[in-house]
Amino acid sequence: MLEMSNKTNLLEQRQYKYSLQDVPEANLYRDIYPYDEIPRIAFNHRRVPMGMPEDIWITDTSFRDGQQSVEPYTVKQIVDLYKLMARLGGPYGVIRQTEFFVYSEKDRKALSECMDLGYRFPEITTWIRATREDFKLVKNLGIRETGILVSCSDYHIFKKMQMTRKQCMEYYLKTVADAFEAGVMPRCHLEDITRADFYGFVVPFVNELMKMSQDAGIPVKIRACDTMGYGVPYSEVALPRSVPGIIYGLQHYSDVPSEMLEWHGHNDFYKAVANASTAWLYGASAVNCSLLGIGERTGNIPLEAMVMEYASLRGSLDGMDPTAITDIARYFRDEIGYEIPVMTPFVGRQFNTTRAGIHADGLLKDAEVYTIFDTRKILGRAPAVMIGKASGLAGIAYWINENYQLTGGEAVDKKDPLVVALKQWIDAEYEDGRQTTLSTAELETKIEELSAGRFHRL
DSSP: OEEEOTTTSSEEEOOOOOOOOOOSSOOOOTTTOOSSSOOOOOBOOOOOOOOOOSSOEEEEOIIIIIGGGSSOOOHHHHHHHHHHHHHHHTTTTSEEEEEEOOSSHHHHHHHHHHHHTTOSSSEEEEEOOSOHHHHHHHHHTTOOEEEEEOOOSHIIIIIISOOOHHHHHHHHHHHHHHHHHHTOEEEEEETTGGGSOIIIIIHHHHHHHHHHHHHHTOOOEEEEEETTSOOBOOTTBOTTTBHHHHHHHHHHTTOOOGGGEEEEEBOTTSOHHHHHHHHHHTTOSEEEEBGGGOOSTTOBOBHHHHHHHHHHHHSSOTTOOTHHHHHHHHHIIIIIOOOOOTTOTTTSTTTTEEOOHHHHHHHHHOGGGTSSSOHHHHHSOOOEEOOSTTOHHHHHHHHHHHHTTOOGGGOOOTTSHHHHHHHHHHHHHHHTTOOSOOOHHHHHHHHHHHTTTSOOOO
């Protein structure tokens, strides 16, 4: 039977309705996940169409998944980071939501203080155990949406929960009914979806959720959780690892609207950002991230990375303030004491720093030669060079100009006598066997000595 699709405006064959496959034994996909070997990527050469939604956005889990992976934040730290996140997301709410725990007095105090700020964005949501009492707690706190865990792979259903698929589905549906009864919008976290039987459990379960949602008149959000980072962004990859296939399938076979569909990924195989962008491209409106990518094991999707992906895909920052990224990184280092790897894109101390003399020469002539974009304008951070064995005259000149903030007629070039003298001293250091780069303090002390009063230590 044919029907007109409201997504493509084309006549399409009526979708087959998948029913629950209540198998007697767990399907662990041992051909794909042998456990004692590297997981395999299987292809079936089936392509699904891209379908980026009209509106896409970012959601945050820094105070939930992120906070599980570091020393718990203080109330002040949560409030300060929430303010910075609101500034980064801008007035149009590109960073749409952030989720909180609600169990401890500290959690509730932080949530209350953030709500008292009165920001429209990011909207505060929660993550709770799926019990009737917790739904009432969320409702009493004035929260309209909460996340609940609905693990969907047989690894979890059979091994952790020790249920059958049918028992598990019935339990989940009862839990969602409790949320509806409390007047709370549930966000169902489909944990471990990249190891789940997509058509045998996921689609039939989500179909039931969509039916319940329609009957109750309360929306249900679906968060597809790549809990172990197994997702793959390539086209023609077979389920359960295909990110395009998962997003397309949830829309096409379960009628989940884009605005109700969210991707949550981990970075175990270095694919977190690529998978999140793919989820946007194939129909999910939301990608769930954390500041600096802090999260379980290798971490979540870095929020700052998706700010850049958003601007790349949309051609605009749409009101976001990316200089807040630099302030967030500084806050993590200076106030929280979190050590950010120096080479981390956008937030590491050396992400736009070069050691090579030939690169520094290019920077001195035109920063665009060796920087990814105008980091001074976009992130409030000038390109930098590190002085070492390979720096050369140009690198030294560039370092002096940046360190002392010299511009125009005050700037030195690589022929300046100070630059030449400093280069001779640096060469002597390395000829004597030095292996490490030179610190700022060392360089400033030597410059003060060589400049005869022209420069003083900052």
